[in-house]
Amino acid sequence: MSKEGVVESRGVVEECLPGAIFKVKIFEIRAGEDYITIPSEEERYAQCTISGRVRKNRVRILPSDIVQIESSLYDLNKGRIVFREK
Structure with missing residues (x-):
């Protein structure tokens, strides 16, 4: 069950940027x-x-990790990492 107005997607972490921001393909x-x-x-x-x-759960995210992200319908270029796959 997804939230309304949220687009879910999967991608690969390409780069770790300063300020806990990640570039995800x-x-x-x-x-x-x-x-x-x-x-x-x-x-x-x-x-x-x-x-x-x-x-909160101190999940470590590194380049080449596969992650699930949530983005707004209005701006798909910014998002939130909600899960790191094993």
């Missing part, structure tokens, strides 16, 4: 119940911060 966007894969020639990046739950 998005490779799948969730539409309804299934994910839509983005073609490799259409690279899409987002600058993401860590959500409170991930920060």
Whole structure:
């Protein structure tokens, strides 16, 4: 069950920037119940911060980690990391 007005997607952390910001290359966007894969020639990046739950549990996020992010419908270039996959 997703929140209203939020787009969920998956991506790979490309770079760690100062101030706990991460550059994430998005490779799948969730539409309804299934994910839509983005073609490799259409690279899409987002600058993401860590959500409170991930920060509270001290989850370590490094480059090349696969993460799930949430973005606003109005600005897909900024988001929040909500889960790091194993």
